[in-house]
Amino acid sequence: MFDPSSDSDEHDAYEGQLGPNPALALARHPKIDQLRETLNDTLPYCCGTVALPSESLVLYYGKTEKAKRVDFLHASQAALDDLEKSCDRATFGVAQTDVLDTTYRKAGKLDRDHFAINFDVERTGLLEAVRTGLFTGKDQKRPIRAELYKLNIYGKGSFFKAHKDTPRSTNMFASLVLVLPTSHVGGTLILKHGGREWSFDSDSLVPAPSPSRPRAAYIAFFSDVEHEIARVTSGHRVTITYNLYYANEAEHVRMDGLNIIQPQGASTSEVKRIVASLLDDSTFLPNGGVLGFGLRHLYPLPTSFDAHEDTTLEMLKDMLKGVDAALFRACEELVAAPTLYAVFEAHSQMSEDGRRALVACPRIVKFHSHDTEEDPPLWEKLCNRWDGVLINFPPDELEATEGHTVPRNWTVYWVTPLSEANRVKTRFAAYGNEPMIGYLYQRICMLVNVGPPGRRDLAL
Numbered sequence: 001m002f003d004p005s006s007d008s009d010e011h012d013a014y015e016g017q018l019g020p021n022p023a024l025a026l027a028r029h030p031k032i033d034q035l036r037e038t039l040n041d042t043l044p045y046c047c048g049t050v051a052l053p054s055e056s057l058v059l060y061y062g063k064t065e066k067a068k069r070v071d072f073l074h075a076s077q078a079a080l081d082d083l084e085k086s087c088d089r090a091t092f093g094v095a096q097t098d099v100l101d102t103t104y105r106k107a108g109k110l111d112r113d114h115f116a117i118n119f120d121v122e123r124t125g126l127l128e129a130v131r132t133g134l135f136t137g138k139d140q141k142r143p144i145r146a147e148l149y150k151l152n153i154y155g156k157g158s159f160f161k162a163h164k165d166t167p168r169s170t171n172m173f174a175s176l177v178l179v180l181p182t183s184h185v186g187g188t189l190i191l192k193h194g195g196r197e198w199s200f201d202s203d204s205l206v207p208a209p210s211p212s213r214p215r216a217a218y219i220a221f222f223s224d225v226e227h228e229i230a231r232v233t234s235g236h237r238v239t240i241t242y243n244l245y246y247a248n249e250a251e252h253v254r255m256d257g258l259n260i261i262q263p264q265g266a267s268t269s270e271v272k273r274i275v276a277s278l279l280d281d282s283t284f285l286p287n288g289g290v291l292g293f294g295l296r297h298l299y300p301l302p303t304s305f306d307a308h309e310d311t312t313l314e315m316l317k318d319m320l321k322g323v324d325a326a327l328f329r330a331c332e333e334l335v336a337a338p339t340l341y342a343v344f345e346a347h348s349q350m351s352e353d354g355r356r357a358l359v360a361c362p363r364i365v366k367f368h369s370h371d372t373e374e375d376p377p378l379w380e381k382l383c384n385r386w387d388g389v390l391i392n393f394p395p396d397e398l399e400a401t402e403g404h405t406v407p408r409n410w411t412v413y414w415v416t417p418l419s420e421a422n423r424v425k426t427r428f429a430a431y432g433n434e435p436m437i438g439y440l441y442q443r444i445c446m447l448v449n450v451g452p453p454g455r456r457d458l459a460l
Contacts, residue, residue, distance in 0.1 A: 021345065023355040023392035027413035031278040035415060038274050039296070042323035044193045045221035046133025049205055050126050050178075052214040053118065057180070061086060061115040061151070072180045072238070073214050080182060080236040084108050084155045092163060105160045107229075110151040121146045121176070121242060130176060130220040130244065136268040136326045145247040146176060154187050154237040160229040162192070167223050167300035173321055174244040179217040181206050184235030189219065192226040194296060202237075220244065222321050224298030246319065271323075272330035279334060282453040290410045291331075293338070293446040294418040297321045310364045313340040313444065324446075331448045335457045339449075342442035343391070343418060346379040351397045358391035359383060360410075365442060376400065383407035410447075418445050 026036075057072040061083065068086065070079045087108030091098040121127050132140055147168075154160075165175050177189075179202035189200040202217035221227065229237075278284055299319055301312060317340060320328050331338050341360040349357035359382045380400055382388035390398075390409035398407075450456045 021356045021358075022353065023358050024414060024418050026417065027415060029278070029281075029284055031274070031281055031284065032413075032415055035271070035274045035278060038270060039323050039327065039416060040194070040196075042296075042326070043198070044225045044297070044322055045191055045198070045200075045219055046130060047200055047205075047217070047219040048129065048133075049215045049217050050124055050129075052181070052216055054212075054214060057117070057119060057214065057216075059083075059115060059117045059151075061110055063114050072182065075182060080153075080238070081155075083238070084153050084236065086110075087151075087153055090152060090160075092160070105163075107158045107160060108153040108155070112148045112150065115151050117240065119178070119240070121178075126176070126178075126218060129218075130174075134174060134220060134222070134322065136329075138268075138329060139325050143247040144173075145245050146242040147245065149175075149241045149243050152239045152241065154184075154229060154232045154239075156232055156234055158187075158229075158237075159231040162190075162226050162228040164226050164298075165223050168243055169245070170300050170315075171246045171319065172223060172243055172300065173246060173319065174220050174222050176218065176220040176242040176244055178240045178242075179206070179219075180238040180240065181214060181216050182236050182238050184232055184237045186231050186233040187237035188230040190228050190230060191221060193222075193224070222297055223300070268326040268329045271326045272333060275327075275330050276334055279450065279456045280453075284453075285413070285450065286452060288449075288451040288456075290412045291448040291450065292412040292414040292416075292418070293327060293448070294414070294416045295320075295444055295446065296323050296416070296419075299444075310366070312364050313342065313362065316340055316444070328446065331446075335448060335450050338446035341389075341445055341447050343445055344378075344382060344388075344442050346377075348377070349379055349393070349398055351394055355393055357393040357398065359388040359407075360391050360412075360445075360447065361386045361388045361442070363387075380407075412447065418443050 052073070056074075059070050059072065060067045061070075062068050068082065070083055087110050089100060089102070090105055090107040090109040091100045092105050127144060127146055131142065131144055135142060184203060187203070189202070191198045191200065200219050202219075205217040206215050297320075299316060299321075301316075317328065317337075328338055339362060341362055342364050344359045344361065344365065346357040346359060351357075357379055359379050361382055363386070365382060365386050376384070377399055379388075379390070379398065383390060384405060384407075388407070390407045391412050393409065395406050395409050
């Protein structure tokens, strides 16, 4: 049995020894396979070019009253060298700590308090382009705002190895990078997500500054996308980064001067079409059932949870990104809104065929305490006190206290894998031979309850 005092690394090692849980095996059906392929076709970024002011693109920078100036439409090599020398060495975050390591990141940076530029992401319509590129369906009208974050400069020999951006709050969903028009070779941005890889070469989109028709390249990508910057071999790659947040009010701006090269891949309408085709198939779930979807994107979850009135999962519905949002909207329009669940795997409960019990709870679970000697088994506590539902496990094979109530149980047909991306760890006090701190590891997923053919919108 797994020791509840173990921390994340020990937990992962223990799960690795157990191997895959058959209770999480993916469902097989031709149209489910088609849906899976469509969901895999989504892109976690959008990119393109934006027109710049024809008269000038001026950056003012400095840490004293004697600010310096560079016009990127007419910038000399000496001016860019001077900018690079004025920058601080760029750090990166590790476990909420800024680390300086030039073997991992070599670049210059200026915080937003130390520079200003005459470029407006809203008036140029760039925010509207990002909304169109990253979101689908109704979410394309969702209000967002951009917060100026940093200037970075990558001179010859500069690079940044693979990393993910640090979310600044739970409503931050993406980063927007504006690549200013400077001549450089190298510095390709490489993005990785869900086992796929893409390259964004801004230099090929805007090969050289053009004073007559000035443009800059841009890319916006979700915060959970791993990315790296290849080594710059000559010139200077200069970028302005904005953090993107969900906002309360929308300001619609015309998109004159924008060229959107790469928008979102899978749309809500396409996902909806395939889900509708699946539900119209009378051979699929002839008696109805529950569809399970692991979330594709990583979300910045709170670090603390209310033990009784936690609303994290309810709020997360409004924070879904990309294909997760498209899938949610499609199911909502066809049958019913999916419900987000936190899924706990009870390692100590194993069926004769090797399945390990899963319990899905409609909110994040946090115990005040857990007594391993007097309390019921953890799965029983989750089902009885946290409205948990047993998933893909025979109830009669559970170890339970005498007189326990038989838990609700569902057979879930997993369409997409329940990943480790949004695993939540909460602590509880455990008392055995000696006091210790225990951990609950919960993974978040979407479950959709559908009825039989002809009555799919009637939940079981």
